[in-house]
Amino acid sequence: MDRQYDVIVVGAGNGGLVAAANCAKHGLKTLLLEKHNIPGGCATSFVRGRFEFEPSLHELCSVGTPENPDTVYKIFDELGAKIDWRYENNMYRVIAKGENGYDVTVKGGIDGYCDSIEAACPGSRKSVKAFLDLVVNCKQAVEYITKKKGNPNKLVMALKYGNFMRCASHSVEEVQIALGMPEKARNIVNTYWGYLGVPTDELNCMHYLNMVTGYVKDGAAMPAKRSHELSEALIKVFQDNGGEVWYNSEVTEFLTDESGRINGVVANGDKLFAKEIISNVIPNNVYSRMDEKKVPENDLKLANAREFGISLETVYIGCDCTAEELGVKDYTVFVVNDPNPRVEHDTRGLYIVNSLNKVVPESSPEGTCTLFFTYLCYGSDIPKDLKPEEYKKWKNAHAEKYIKDYEELMGIDIRSHIEEISVATPVTFARYLGTPDGTIYGYKLSGWDHLMSRTAHVKADFTIPGLTFVGGHSSRGDGYSSSYIIGYQHSNQVINRLKGGN
Amino acid sequence: MSKPNIKSLDMMKFTAMVPTREEKIAAAPAKKLPELKSYKANELAAALHPTVQHLVVAEVIDAAPDVKTFVLKADAEAGTKSLAYFSAGQYLSLSLKIGESTITRPYSLSSSPQEALEGKYMLTIKRAGEGLVSNFILDNWKVGEKVTASAPLGVFTYELLRDAGTVIGLAGGSGITPFRSLAKAIADGDEDAKLILLYGSRTLEDAVFQAEFKELEKSCDKFKLVNVLSDAEAEGCEHGFITADLIKKYAPADEDYSIFMCGPQAMYNFADKEIATLGIRRKFVRHELFGEYRNPEKDADFPKGKEGKYTLSVKMAGKEFTIPCTSEESLLVAMERAGIAAPAQCRSGICGYCHSQLLKGDVYVPKSVDGRRLADLQFGYIHPCITFPVSDVSIDVPPARTV
Known part of the structure; x- marks a missing residue:
């Protein structure tokens, strides 16, 4: 069976879903191939007993409201995907342990945010506000660069967008120190580093600023019916526009023509051809499934140069009492063993606890609630000698440790209320996503391999003709909003190539 | 010290961003990337x-x-x-x-x-x-x-973080099988629990693993077997069904215990009523899969007058089939009869592995076994293993991965 499509999208993760929906919406004959039986990748849900758990989404950034739509809202709206959004306007509570520890609840909105941090760290307001304000210059610069199709006038950049250039080429902490932000305020502001997986002494400032200001301005959004709602809504758009989706259909080979152009794939033993292939699969797994000789040296070197991003250990708990009865007051609590992000990262000292009932009260049956523990780690942290038969005990011991720690910290009893529990680790993500070492975040957004350097270099990074990458491993890095946005932007380029015009 | 000023940061560092990236890439080897199985997480997953x-x-x-x-x-x-x-x-x-x-x-x-x-x-x-x-x-x-x-599947397992220290196992007929596994796992030190097994059989001759269970009782003080015979009386055995009184007789009096049950649907129906009188918290009562759902047409909420034979159209990864189906049997069974390799695992509505899209037509899904996700209900997805046609039906089904 030989089939010809305009576009084949490989992988129905967040980037692949938006890319596929966008291509179909523009009238392209599009096939979406997914190795699992459901769409979404991490954006899914699972049922245990009477609970349906959210497996990965903490707070969707850059959504906004119908009145004040932000990027993600606009993409979903343009595609015609209808979501029952719910909002959390408080940002987070962060509990830092140790001598210089603190327990701070940070509110949303620019004033709420600055007031919260000023209260915790008097004298910081001016610098925190100045930090947030940098985003204005950054956004204007990006608009200007986009208008100039990536070739801005250097003098204009230097004269008008100097702060953008500074943010784009320095770490978060370098910028904050230059602004005179006190250390405690920096640590509180930098609580979100885990969402991007790189501590703020290394993390690109422009990237972090973009995310933080997104949360400050819009709050966080969550779909009412777990992330599975997001994924099935995008599939509906795709199908309503003539797209074809095949599940349980893993791509086992990427086909190239004599010139080295990717022109098809093999799935279920069938050869399927397309003018353009969009891969939601990490480059490492694409290169290993194509003719080795056709992988350009530059692209292969880049893959070798990169480090993998973080993975997670997660604990999903369904409790037989309400959040109020349990004594859980906040949607998001960050617990850190030290206020400093670098120490947190290097000692694996950060975990996050979410209770979705605080944002979506009916997300579990009446009289119950769910808790979602997220602990940042790497696949390479797994002991090299851990045997399959030791795995369950190993992961349960970790889960027990976080539960106990949180119980002691908050003075609550979770353990006796556990009606359902499921524990995932990098092994789970390696199984489900198929990524090397179970990385969820694609490649680490390191000091040289960050949002800005990836974006500036994207055409030179991936040079195989006919192949476009979307997803967490792509130029914007990880996160739901980034994957949706990059899926949209990169599929627009594919659409332009196939349909001409702008 | 000068006043804090962002202008103290060199904006021209911006121009070094791309060259730095290029240097990093140039310095990396162009070697073949490591195979997935060389990563520990992937090795364990496989x-x-x-x-x-x-x-x-x-x-x-x-x-x-x-x-x-x-x-x-x-x-x-x-x-x-x-x-x-x-x-x-x-x-x-x-x-x-x-x-x-x-x-x-x-x-x-x-x-x-x-x-x-x-x-x-x-x-x-x-x-x-x-x-x-x-x-x-x-x-x-x-x-x-x-x-x-398949790989080993299912969640009818002892969970140390969730379950009580003592498990009262209720086994009916061939529902004994997971309990042999659990009893041995406890004896081997692989599970940290105590198991009191109430094993319902018609006669002692129908009860399996008796010699092994006796040996396990001798070698492991965390395991106890009680044979419960419905159709016979025998020394050392209980007679009748597994009732609330019987559970109380063997369960610890002063501490929590979990009830795990595995057996035919009739046993669950009976046992659930009995257990309801014990006032045990829901988290301490676990059922194994219900298995094939039979006689949907007898359900009170089955659409009246819709019993009958229908046509099922199946789309599966670029292939299409048109086959007969009947309201007595699940859509999964209809596909299996026609030789279509459809995905299925639990066959009880719960695991979601057969997740498929309902394209057209009306179906009946028994509420008691409807394990679908909320968004599935909104967007028209079904689990064919517990979905019964009540009109001509058209569905999109993923191919089975094990074939």
Whole structure:
């Protein structure tokens, strides 16, 4: 069976879903191939007993409201995907342990945010506000660069967008120190580093600023019916526009023509051809499934140069009492063993606890609630000698440790209320996503391999003709909003190539 | 010290961004990337969750009248080097071809996790009136038979962080199989729990694993067996059904206990009513899968007058089929009868593996076994294993991955 499509999208993760929906919406004959039986990748849900758990989404950034739509809202709206959004306007509570520890609840909105941090760290307001304000210059610069199709006038950049250039080429902490932000305020502001997986002494400032200001301005959004709602809504758009989706259909080979152009794939033993292939699969797994000789040296070197991003250990708990009865007051609590992000990262000292009932009260049956523990780690942290038969005990011991720690910290009893529990680790993500070492975040957004350097270099990074990458491993890095946005932007380029015009 | 000023940062560093990236890339080797299995997380994932396990029958043991235990080993020739480890209480989904039909069935592993490390799985299968597959296996499987199975699946497992220290096991008939696994796992020190097993059989002759259970009771003080005979009386055995009083008699008086039950639907119906009188918290009561849903047309909420024969159109990864179906049987069974390799694992509505899209037509899904996700209800997805047609129906189904 030989089939010809305009576009084949490989992988129905967040980037692949938006890319596929966008291509179909523009009238392209599009096939979406997914190795699992459901769409979404991490954006899914699972049922245990009477609970349906959210497996990965903490707070969707850059959504906004119908009145004040932000990027993600606009993409979903343009595609015609209808979501029952719910909002959390408080940002987070962060509990830092140790001598210089603190327990701070940070509110949303620019004033709420600055007031919260000023209260915790008097004298910081001016610098925190100045930090947030940098985003204005950054956004204007990006608009200007986009208008100039990536070739801005250097003098204009230097004269008008100097702060953008500074943010784009320095770490978060370098910028904050230059602004005179006190250390405690920096640590509180930098609580979100885990969402991007790189501590703020290394993390690109422009990237972090973009995310933080997104949360400050819009709050966080969550779909009412777990992330599975997001994924099935995008599939509906795709199908309503003539797209074809095949599940349980893993791509086992990427086909190239004599010139080295990717022109098809093999799935279920069938050869399927397309003018353009969009891969939601990490480059490492694409290169290993194509003719080795056709992988350009530059692209292969880049893959070798990169480090993998973080993975997670997660604990999903369904409790037989309400959040109020349990004594859980906040949607998001960050617990850190030290206020400093670098120490947190290097000692694996950060975990996050979410209770979705605080944002979506009916997300579990009446009289119950769910808790979602997220602990940042790497696949390479797994002991090299851990045997399959030791795995369950190993992961349960970790889960027990976080539960106990949180119980002691908050003075609550979770353990006796556990009606359902499921524990995932990098092994789970390696199984489900198929990524090397179970990385969820694609490649680490390191000091040289960050949002800005990836974006500036994207055409030179991936040079195989006919192949476009979307997803967490792509130029914007990880996160739901980034994957949706990059899926949209990169599929627009594919659409332009196939349909001409702008 | 000068006043803080962002202008102290060199904006021209911006121009170094791309050259730095290029230097990093240029300095990296152009070597072949490591294979996935060289990463620890992927190695463990592959060992614990193989897509398919190729097995071969190594021994057939008569366990009781009409009950056989099949000992299965890894079929290295077919590509399975070792058996996936599992937790007591998990099952294998077997893929079989019977006549023109391609069928799956879940069977609990009666062997212990330790035995998997020693290279064997055991399935203990009882002849049953309606049990097409069980009867086929009992009549046809001999030493050397090649078997296609899934990885170990299911969540009917003891969870230390969730369950009480004592488990009261309620086993009915062939529902004994996961409890042999759990009893041995406890004796082997692989599960940290106490098991008091109330095992319902018609007569003592129908009860399997008796000699082994006696040995386990002797060697392990965390395991106790109570045979409960409905149709006979015997020394040392209880007579009748597993009632609330019987549970109270053997359960610890002054501490929490978990009830795990595995058996036919009639047993669940009876036991649930009994357990309701004990005032046990819901978290302490666990059921194994309900199994094939039978006689949907007898349900009070089945659409009236919609019993009958219909046509089912199936889209599957670029292929299309049109086959007959009936409101008495699930859409999954209709596809299996037609020889379409549809995905299925639990066959009880719960696991979601058969997740498919309803394109057109009306169906009946019994509420008690509807394990779909909320968004599935909104966007029109079904689990064909517990979905019954009440009109001509058109569905989109993923192909089975184990074929």
